[in-house]
Amino acid sequence: MSRALLIQLARLGDLVQSLPVLTSLHSVHPEQALDLLCPSPLVSLGELFPCVDRVYPWKGEKWHELATTKKTNCDQRLVQAKRYLSECAFPTYSLAYNLNNHPRGILAAHLLSDRVVGPGENGPLKPTLPAWAGYLRQIAQDRGKNRVHLTDAFCGLCQVLPPSDIPYLKAPEVQLPLELERIVNGQSSMIVGIVLGAGDADRRIPLSVWQDLIVACAERIPQCYLFIIGGEGEREAALALEHNLPAKYVNRVVNGCGRTSLPQLVGILNRCRWVVGSDTGPLHLGAMCGARVIGWYFSRARVHETGPYGIGHYVWQHESGQPRESRDDHGARTERSSSDHWPIMETVNLMREEQVDSIKAEWDLWTSHRDEWGAFYTRDDKPDEAVLRRKDTWAALSQLTNRDFQMEISR
Amino acid sequence: MCFLGNHQETNKVSVLKQNVSLLRRQNQALAAQILQVPGGTLAIQPAKSGMPTALVNSRYIHSAMILFREAERWAEQRIKDCQTGETIVVLGVGLLYHVQALRQKLSQDHVIMVVVPDLSEFADCVSARSLEGWGERVMWVAGSIVDMVARVIQQAKRVRILSYEPAVMVHHDTYEHFTLQLRDRLAQQLSGTLHIMVVGPIYGGSLPVARYVVNALEALGHRVSWVDHSPHEAGYRNLETIRDTRLRLTVQQRLSDTLGVISLAHVAEDPPDLVLALSQAPLSMAVLEQMRRKKVLTAMWFVENFRHLTYWQQMVTGYDFWFVMQQESCLDAFRKAGASHVSYLPLAADPAIHQPMTLTPQERYEFGAEVGFLGAGYRNRRQILPSLVGHGWTFKLWGNEWDNPGALVTVLQRGGARIDTPTSVKIFNATSININLHSYTGEGFDPEGDGVNPRTFELASCGAFQVVDARTLLPALFDESMMAVIKRPDELLSSVQTFLHEPARRLAMAESSRKRVLEAHTYEHRMKTLLGAVGLACPDRLGAILQGERHGESLISRSGACPELIPMLQQFPSTDRVELVDVAKTIRQKGPEAKLNREELLILMMDEYRQEKRDFL
Known part of the structure; x- marks a missing residue:
């Protein structure tokens, strides 16, 4: 049995958005075992992906140590690197799919397989990008009227079409911490996930905005509980948020920051009906766990490229990039009139399945859909011309790849 | 057993x-x-x-x-x-x-x-x-x-x-x-070369020493990155216009801290084998701790009197190595305060700068004198030097901080302006008897006077004759056949009188002192000693590099466990130091069509991680 490897060395959000391409690859090449190489902290999540055979950790800190330890000559470094790689016990791969257009991904692909698909497929030192990688780079640079979602572009990179059905992550059988278990699994009420943090500071939503949203949810959605999602780094912010809430709402909030592993988080997100947040890894994970997602996209986040993948999600896209309000020392904005500048009540209305005006101050509301070319977002449910052009984009980019893929596209 | x-x-x-x-x-x-x-x-x-x-x-x-x-x-x-x-x-x-x-x-x-x-x-x-x-x-x-x-x-x-x-x-x-x-x-025996980052002060007496250190290290073949903070002097001094003392000190400290972070950024961009700071370098404890976390070795050459400038007490555990210009009591004090490695390293001269020179008649006219003194107006000098005024010889006093010079007003040159290094060399060369009195804030000579000032070495290196006050560490550096040493202030006048009439003896003594400098007291000598000490304390890090173990030929001879590396190493001159970055560069130069083997890919992978700097600042 031949064996292929998919390499995704980027962050949580990118790994989550790699699930569809893994699903497609598995369905197109069912005879081929498919492994995943991802950053070591994300391995436990990769192990939940249904179509992946084995998950291998990429330990960046180990490579950094090998490269920077002061006591070794370059010959000793090389010996140690070879030893480390053999300790990793990678099998022989007939093919490596690389999703990362940076040297580490390209080099890892060539180290582990003679044949590479994706960035670096023409050689580890060749700057020429494959068609889909070039397309993604161009989109990142000029932000043109792109409508091919990143998740689907990953499929294009690997020369497969988006999967016919959207893959979801099921709740694994993991025990939650007792105090979370009671709240998450013990009640039939609606749980709303609040994704507090963001990897990049400019994508963080101010605490005052979260506070207003929580109050609005608690007041307007009876029986709802708000589960705060975040890592160790968000613990302090979550405590501050709890501290600032009016006392009567405190028992409606569950602080899960830094208290769950990734499999536990998947379990909790499977119980959430809605997840709200900026363009972050846990938001995408929520979508892949079957929750409906409402994203607040600002700064560099763009709905058409990285909106939550699937059907029935919403994204409030800020038109100028950065919502108003100044920041305090902790990166939180200080003004209290959040509702003037953020679509707080409108978000609550969406969760209440009420009619919402698609324009709010500087925000536009987009809704997700999906067809054979992947996911797309529309305003007022009307696909625009750019959405319709996706087929041409697929055809044009696929002409530059192998014949089987071209036939698949034309069919 | x-x-x-x-x-x-x-x-x-x-x-x-x-x-x-x-x-x-x-x-x-x-x-x-x-x-x-x-x-x-x-x-x-x-x-x-x-x-x-x-x-x-x-x-x-x-x-x-x-x-x-x-x-x-x-x-x-x-x-x-x-x-x-x-x-x-x-x-x-x-x-x-x-x-x-x-x-x-x-x-x-x-x-x-x-x-x-x-x-x-x-x-x-x-x-x-x-x-x-x-x-x-x-x-x-x-x-x-x-x-x-x-x-x-x-x-x-x-x-x-x-x-x-x-x-x-x-x-x-x-x-x-x-x-x-x-x-x-x-x-x-050192044959290997290091990358050394020299961090100097914003201004002050250790600034020229930083320049000499840079010159010496380069002359010894090391790669030197000089983090020169002197361009910030004008900005730093401009803060003196802030009248409120607390405010002024606070903003000066903030500027100094920022310069420390700038130094750290230079270290992150091009990591050195050793950071060598000169006294007053703006490296805070936080910056030094970050360097230690990043496994950067640090050394400080403290070219100050440890009894007068005492900030070293707060910094003593920050540096891996201390080099000081005083012995015993100084070494003890540093060890007691927590210094893990502290060594005596006297000052020196740079013979490329401090050298004998032929002056033009005009220069001889301007700078020439039978007796001269160049230095700042410390209390002991103000007290002792007037004894040289009003005799039959010409006496010129050079230097700054001579406000209210009293009897010295007639001999003070250029209105007490600061004298730069090239001018000072001309003055030394043009003066028959150069007086060298170590600074002291009390009267007379410093009763604890031990360390020898840079002026002693500079005058000797210029081949200039000097009368110097006695220091306990002087005899180990120069003997009395090389300069006139006076033990008490009242010996100054008689010493000048004696030597003024013995030009041949002065010339012979000055020549011997210059010879001694060239033999043992240049900044190159000091840097060899300093690196020898660091290498001896860190044999597996700097010691190995200094012994040439990272030369191409040495690496080839020890590549038994990794023969694939040999063809890559053979591309370098045998006595060039070869590091991962160098090998990676040659691999990349193979061009876009190159097919790389596993070892080349591994080297490129490590080089990618070597360049990672995200948590440095």
């Missing part, structure tokens, strides 16, 4: 005989000498376990309770740092429990040399404890310090010194001389 359980004379003789026989196989002379010395340095007595322990001056050298466990612990802690290819030189003899433990725990590839500074102590030891089973795998080094150093140099390329402190204390001075001589001998 054989061990003398009681102290009966017969047993003692038998153990001694056995040990001498063992030593004879390795070092006949030492074995013979052992039988000649009376012993008696160590007081041997049984420990609680019955095994012998030793005391000197009523102080135990080994535990009275757990001899072996204590020795094992000592050895275990030290072997963690020992690397393949190093020769271990043990200082401290006592009853050698520590050496026995070290020999048993350390791989047989390591050569262990034990320095024996005193045969009497060694005789006591070999009469009390058997060396059988381990002593034959130890090299015993005895004799004069010069001989012992030569023996170590002959045997070892890379030396790691391990000190057993309780026994070192018995012959502390001998061991210290041994270490200094070993350092200097090893420094003479």
